[in-house]
Amino acid sequence: MGRTIFEKLWEEHAVSDLGDDTYLLYIDRIFIHERTGSIALKGLEAAGRKVRNPDHVFACMDHIVDTLPGRTDDTRVPGGIAFITATREAANAAGITVFDLGDERQGIVHVVAPEQGISLPGVTLVCPDSHTCTQGALGALAWGVGSTEAEHAMATKTLVVRKPKTMRIDFDGEPGFGVSAKDMILYLIGQHTAAGGVGYAIELAGAAVRSMPMEGRFTLCNMAIEFGAWTGIIAADDSTFDYVHGRPFAPKNHLWDQALAHWKTLPTDAGAIFDKEIQIDCGAITPQITWGTSPQHETGIDGVVPDPADEADANRRKSIDRALEYMDLKPGMRLEGIPIDAAFIGSCTNSRLSDLRSAAQILEGKKVADGVNAICVPGSSQVKKAAEAEGLDKIFEAAGFEWRESGCSMCFFAGGENFGLEQRVVTSTNRNFENRQGPRTRSHLASPTTVAASAIKGHLTDVRKLEH
Amino acid sequence: MDKFIELTAIAAPLLRINIDTDAIIPSREMKRVSKQGLGDGLFAGWRYTTPGGREENSDFVLNQGPYRNAQILLSGMNFGCGSSREHAVWALHEWGIRCIIAPSFGAIFHGNCVLNGILPVALENQLVEDLARQVEAAPAENTITVNLEKCLVTGPDQSQHEFEIAPGDRKMLLEGLDGIAATMKRDDEILAFQARDRIKRPWIYL
Numbered sequence: 104m105g106r107t108i109f110e111k112l113w114e115e116h117a118v119s120d121l122g123d124d125t126y127l128l129y130i131d132r133i134f135i136h137e138r139t140g141s142i143a144l145k146g147l148e149a150a151g152r153k154v155r156n157p158d159h160v161f162a163c164m165d166h167i168v169d170t171l172p173g174r175t176d177d178t179r180v181p182g183g184i185a186f187i188t189a190t191r192e193a194a195n196a197a198g199i200t201v202f203d204l205g206d207e208r209q210g211i212v213h214v215v216a217p218e219q220g221i222s223l224p225g226v227t228l229v230c231p232d233s234h235t236c237t238q239g240a241l242g243a244l245a246w247g248v249g250s251t252e253a254e255h256a257m258a259t260k261t262l263v264v265r266k267p268k269t270m271r272i273d274f275d276g277e278p279g280f281g282v283s284a285k286d287m288i289l290y291l292i293g294q295h296t297a298a299g300g301v302g303y304a305i306e307l308a309g310a311a312v313r314s315m316p317m318e319g320r321f322t323l324c325n326m327a328i329e330f331g332a333w334t335g336i337i338a339a340d341d342s343t344f345d346y347v348h349g350r351p352f353a354p355k356n357h358l359w360d361q362a363l364a365h366w367k368t369l370p371t372d373a374g375a376i377f378d379k380e381i382q383i384d385c386g387a388i389t390p391q392i393t394w395g396t397s398p399q400h401e402t403g404i405d406g407v408v409p410d411p412a413d414e415a416d417a418n419r420r421k422s423i424d425r426a427l428e429y430m431d432l433k434p435g436m437r438l439e440g441i442p443i444d445a446a447f448i449g450s451c452t453n454s455r456l457s458d459l460r461s462a463a464q465i466l467e468g469k470k471v472a473d474g475v476n477a478i479c480v481p482g483s484s485q486v487k488k489a490a491e492a493e494g495l496d497k498i499f500e501a502a503g504f505e506w507r508e509s510g511c512s513m514c515f516f517a518g519g520e521n522f523g524l525e526q527r528v529v530t531s532t533n534r535n536f537e538n539r540q541g542p543r544t545r546s547h548l549a550s551p552t553t554v555a556a557s558a559i560k561g562h563l564t565d566v567r568k569l570e571h
Numbered sequence: 572m573d574k575f576i577e578l579t580a581i582a583a584p585l586l587r588i589n590i591d592t593d594a595i596i597p598s599r600e601m602k603r604v605s606k607q608g609l610g611d612g613l614f615a616g617w618r619y620t621t622p623g624g625r626e627e628n629s630d631f632v633l634n635q636g637p638y639r640n641a642q643i644l645l646s647g648m649n650f651g652c653g654s655s656r657e658h659a660v661w662a663l664h665e666w667g668i669r670c671i672i673a674p675s676f677g678a679i680f681h682g683n684c685v686l687n688g689i690l691p692v693a694l695e696n697q698l699v700e701d702l703a704r705q706v707e708a709a710p711a712e713n714t715i716t717v718n719l720e721k722c723l724v725t726g727p728d729q730s731q732h733e734f735e736i737a738p739g740d741r742k743m744l745l746e747g748l749d750g751i752a753a754t755m756k757r758d759d760e761i762l763a764f765q766a767r768d769r770i771k772r773p774w775i776y777l
Contacts, residue, residue, distance in 0.1 A: 118764045119757060123738045127757060129764055131775050139656060141604045152751065158777045182602040189604045226775065233655040233679055249657035249683035251750070259754045261761055265737050267678075297589050298649035301675050331649055333678050354774035362774040397589045418588045418647055418696065425587070515654075518599030524622070534653060536593045542622030 105372025108338050109269050109304045112244040112369065116227050124266045130256045132159055132221055134212050134230035135199075137190040138166035138517075143231060143253040144193035152258045157198035160257055161221060162190055163212040164204050167517050170480050170507040174204065179519030197257075210483020210509040213237035213325065213451040217317075218485055220350025224339035224366040229256050234451045234533065235334075236327040240320035241347065242339030242369060244304075247328065267333040268302055268378040271371075273309035276386035281567040283461070284319035285453055285531070285550040287311070288326040289391040289401050291383060297399040300332030303379065306371060307337050311385045317346040318457040325452045326533050329398040338370035390566055392438050393535045393548040395426030400535070402438065404553065404565045410434035429537055430545045431525070438563050441547075444526040445476040446558035447540075448504075448551050450514040453531035454482030458551040459490045462531075463498040465555035465566065471503035472561025476522065478505045480512040504558070516541045529557040573688030574747035578669055579716040580642035583632045584703035590646055591653035592680060596662040598654075599623065609658055610665030633666075637711035645703045646673040648696065651680025660687045670717050672699055672724065685740045686750060690719060692734045702726050719745055 106114075119127040135143060140162060147154065154160055164187060167180040176187045187204075194201045202208045202215055209215070213234055216222040224242035229235060231253040238245035248256065256262050274287055292299070307323050315323070320337050327335025337343075344363060347353050354362045389403035400423070402409070408427065411434065414420040427434065432441070448454065448462050459481065471477045479499050481487035487509055490496060496506045513520060514532040521541030522528050528546050531554050535546040547563060556566040600612025611625075618633060620626045627634045633641065644663075650673040651659060660683040663671075669689055674696040676684075684691045694702075705727040706713050713727035719741060724732045743750065769776050 119760050121739060125737065125739045127754065127760070129761075129768065138598075138601070139658075142606065142657075145604060150751070181599070185604055223774075225772075231655055231657070233653060247655040247679050249655055249660070249679060249686065251657060251686045252682060255751050255754065258751050259757075259761060260765075261754060261757075263739065263750060263754065265739065297652060298675055301649060301678070328653075331652060331675075331677070352777065358774040362772075365772065397591075399589070418586070421586075422588050422647075515593070515598050517601070518623075534591070534593070536591045536653060538597055538616045538622065539593050 105375035107269055107371045107375045107377065108242065108306060108336060108369050109244070112225060112227065113266060118261055121263065126264060126266065127261050128227060128264050129261055130229055131226040132228040133253065133256050134161050134163065134216055134228065135253060136163045136166050136212050136232060137186045139231035139250050140253065141186045141190040141193065143250040143257065144197065145189060146250065146254045147258060148193060154197040154199065154257045155260045160199045162194040162199050162201045163215055164202065164209060165211045166511045168204055168510045170510045170512040172508060174508060176204065180517040181519065183517065183519065207484050210485065211451045211454065211511055214455060214482035214486065217241060217321065218350065218483055220347055220353030223347060223353065224343055225369050229253065229262065233328045234325055236332070237321050237325040237451055239327065239334050239336040240317065240324040241343055242337060242366065244334065244336065246334040267304045270300065270303040270305045270379040270381065271377045272305055272307050272381045272383060274307065274311040274383045274385050275309045276311065276384040278311060278385040278388060281390045281552060282385070282388050283550045283552065284315060284322035286388055286391040287385060288323050289393065289398065289548065290388045292326065292330050292398045293391065293401040295330065295381065297329060297397050298331040300327065300330035303332050305330070305332045305335050307335055312337060313340065316457065317342055318455040321455065322452055326398065329533055339366050390550060390553050392553065392563060394430065394432060394438060395423065396429055396535055396537050397422065398535060398548060400426050401548070404439055404563065406438055408432045408434055408436040408438065439565050441563045442527070443475060443529050443557055443562055445522045445528040446554050447478050447513055447528055447530040447532065448554050449480030449482070449512050450532040451482065452533045453551045454480060454486065456486050456489050458531065459495050462551040462555040463495045465552050465569065466502040466504070466559065467498050469502055469559045471558045475558050475561055477503055477558045478507065478513065480507045481509045483509050513540055515539055516544070529554050529563060572747045572749065575669065575688055575690045575719050575744040577716065577718045577720070578642060579714050581637050581640050581710060582643035582645050582702065582706050582715045583638040583641035584645045584706060585632055586645065586647050586700065586703055588647035589649045589652055592651055592656050592659035593653055595651065595659040596656065601658050606661045607665065609662035613662040613666045642667055642669045643715055643717065644668050644671045645699050645706070646671060648674040650676050652677035655679040657683045660684055660689055664689055672702065674699060685743050688744065688747065690717060690744055692717060692724060694724065694732055694734055698732055
C-alpha cells in the first residue's frame with residue numbers, strides 16, 4: 104500500500120516506538136525566538152542541561168523588537184528588552200546562531216528559516232511558535248511546540264509525539280482574479296471551522312497548489328494552525344527545489360544531488376489512504392474577509408454579516424453574538440463598505456516579496472484614504488532589501504503607507520505599539536482574536552491586495568472592482 | 572511537576588467555543604522572562620473592566636462567589652487554540668486551575684497542559700453542558716470529581732463519564748514526570764539513530 108509524505112517522514116525520524124502510537128522523533132532543526140525561546144533557554148540553564156547540537160538551533164529576534172527605523176534593544180513593549188537580552192546572552196552562551204537586530208538576515212522566523220535554506224524538504228523542524236506549520240510548505244514536517252518541549256528538543260534532539268491522523272485537502276479548479284492563497288485558506292476554515300483540523304496532520308494538494316509559487320504555499324500552510332491542524336504539509340516538487348537551491352544553509356554540490364534524489368522519493372504515493380479527505384473548488388472562492396473574532400468567522404467580500412438567528416448550533420450562535428458585539432457589527436450589514444481606521448500588511452502569513460508586489464500593484468499611483476493609518480512591515484530584512492531594490496518602498500510610501508523594518512510588529516499587541524482602542528483594522532495577518540492587535544481592536548483578516556484596496560478606499564473593498 | 576491523581580473541586584463554566592491562548596493570557600501580560608507572575612493576567616481581557624486595568628468585571632465567572640476557588644474549568648470546543656505560548660498554562664496553573672473539561676483542545680495547548688500538571692479531559696459537548704447546568708444550580712456544593720487512575724469524571728448527580736487520554740500523557744500526569752530526564756535515559760538510542768542517519772542523510776549534519 105502507498106504511503107503518505109507524512110508517514111514517510113514520521114518513519115524516517117522515528118528513534119523509538121514508545122507504544123500506543125507514541126514515538127520518540129528525531130528533530131533536525133530547532134528555531135527559537137525571543138518571546139518564548141528566552142524562557143526555554145533559561146529553563147535549560149537552570150536545570151544544568153546543555154543544547155545537544157547547537158549548530159542545528161537558530162534564534163530569531165522578531166516578536167517584540169521595534170519595527171521603526173533606528174531601533175535598539177529598548178523596544179516599546181514594556182519589559183521587552185529583558186526578553187531580547189536574555190535570548191541573546193543565553194543563545195550566545197550555548198553556541199546558537201542568532202539572527203539579531205542589525206544582522207542582514209534578521210526577520211520573522213518563518214520567513215527567515217526557508218530564506219536561509221535552514222528548513223528543507225524532508226526535515227523535522229520545531230519552534231515554540233504556533234505558526235511553525237508555515238514551513239511545511241517546503242515538504243518539511245514542521246510544527247509549533249511550547250517552551251518546555253523546545254527545551255526537550257534542544258536538550259535531546261528529540262520529542263515524544265503521538266501520531267496524529269492524516270487528512271488531504273485537494274484545492275482543485277482555478278482561483279479567479281483577486282483570489283490568493285490567503286483567500287483559499289480562509290475559505291477552508293470558514294467552511295470547516297477553526298477546529299476542522301484538530302487531531303490531523305493535513306496535506307495540502309491539488310492542481311491549484313501544484314501551480315502555486317512557493318510564497319503562496321507558505322501562506323497556505325501558515326494558517327493550518329488556524330484550522331486546528333497539528334501541522335500542514337505540501338509535497339516538494341520542482342518549484343520547491345528551485346526555491347531551495349543555492350540558499351546559504353542548503354546542501355551544495357554532491358550533497359545537493361544526494362539530497363535531491365532523496366527528496367524526490369518523499370511525496371505521497373498513488374493509492375495512499377488518508378483518514379479524511381476534503382475537496383475545495385477554487386473556482387467558487389471569492390476574495391475573503393473575516394467579520395468576527397475567530398478565523399472561522401469569515402465570508403466573501405461580497406457577503407453580509409451573518410444573523411446569529413440563522414445558526415442552528417447554540418454554541419456557534421453564542422459565538423457569533425459575542426463576536427458581533429465585540430466587532431460592533433449588525434446582522435445583514437454588507438461587508439464591502441464598512442469604514443476602516445487602519446490597514447496592516449505584514450506577518451508570517453503575508454509579508455514576502457510576492458505579497459508586497461501584489462499590494463504595490465494596487466497602490467501604484469494611488470493614495471491611502473484620509474484618516475487611515477497604513478503600515479507595511481516586510482517579513483525579513485532580506486525581503487525589505489529586495490523590495491527596495493525594485494522600488495516597492497517608494498510605491499508604498501507615495502501611497503501613504505509607513506515602510507518599516509522587519510518583525511512581527513502589530514500582528515499582535517504586547518503592550519507597546521498598537522492601532523488604538525476599538526480601531527477597525529484590515530490586516531494581512533492570521534488572527535482576528537479579541538484584543539489580538541490592540542485593546543478592543545477590531546481586526547478583519549484579508550489578503551494583501553484586499554488590504555491595499557481597502558486602504559485606498561477607506562473601507563472594506565472588493566479588489567476585483569477597483570479600477571486600475 | 573505536580574502529580575495529578577484525583578481531584579474533587581468547584582468547577583467554573585466558561586462555555587465558549589474556540590477560546591484562544593491570547594484570551595487566556597494576553598501577550599501584554601507576559602511582562603518578565605518567567606513562568607511566575609502570570610496568574611494575575613489570566614483572562615485579563617475578560618476578567619477586568621478596562622484594557623490593562625485591574626478593576627474586576629463582575630460578569631466574568633471567575634470573579635463570582637465560589638467560582639473564585641474553582642480548580643476545574645468547563646469550556647467549549649477547541650479550548651486553547653492559537654498561539655503556542657505555554658504562559659497560558661502557567662497562568663491557569665498559578666490561578667489554581669488543575670483540570671479543564673472541554674469537547675476538544677488546541678494541540679499545542681494540550682501538550683503544554685500535560686507537561687505542567689494540568690489534566691485536559693475531552694468529553695462530548697452535551698455532557699460538558701450538562702455538568703455546567705448542575706454546577707450552576709449550587710456552585711459550592713455541586714463539585715466535580717476527576718479521577719485519572721480510572722479515567723472517570725463524576726458529576727454532582729453522581730453520573731459517571733469515562734474519558735480517553737493517551738497512555739503516555741496519563742503516565743506523565745499520574746507520576747509527575749520530567750519528560751526531558753526520561754528521554755535523556757535513551758541517549759544510546761539517540762546516538763545510534765544519529766550514526767545511522769548521518770550516513771543516510773549527510774546534508775542534515777551541518
